[in-house]
Amino acid sequence: MREIAEEKLIKYFEVTQRALTKAKESPENLSITDLTRKDFIDMVENYLKDAIHFKEKGEIVNAFAALNYAHGWLDAGARIGIFDVHDSELFAKD
Numbered sequence: 001m002r003e004i005a006e007e008k009l010i011k012y013f014e015v016t017q018r019a020l021t022k023a024k025e026s027p028e029n030l031s032i033t034d035l036t037r038k039d040f041i042d043m044v045e046n047y048l049k050d051a052i053h054f055k056e057k058g059e060i061v062n063a064f065a066a067l068n069y070a071h072g073w074l075d076a077g078a079r080i081g082i083f084d085v086h087d088s089e090l091f092a093k094d
Contacts, residue, residue, distance in 0.1 A: 004061050032082060040077040044070045 047070035054063035075092040077083045085091050 032080070037077070037082050040073055040082055043073045047073065 047066045051063045051066035051070065054060075054066060074083070074090075078085050078091045083091075
């Protein structure tokens with residue numbers, strides 16, 4: 001897979017919009033623990049493994065998507081203070 005079909009793009013826009021709506025409507029639930037940091041790192045590592053798997057299968061678009069998810073978790077962790085990073089080249093938060 002080297003292209004993204006219009007249907008797939010529409011599906012992901014719909015899913016993202018629904019998730020955003022649900023997130024906005026949800027109450028704040030911020031209880032950061034040491035496990036939260038581990039959970040974030042585990043998610044990043046799992047998405048990186050997925051990206052490698054997809055790349056090896058020649059599924060370049062899926063590999064790229066998995067990498068974006070991995071980096072999204074890193075950016076989110078930096079934004080809420082799980083990771084104390086100050087590097088605007090690597091993270092959305094400086």
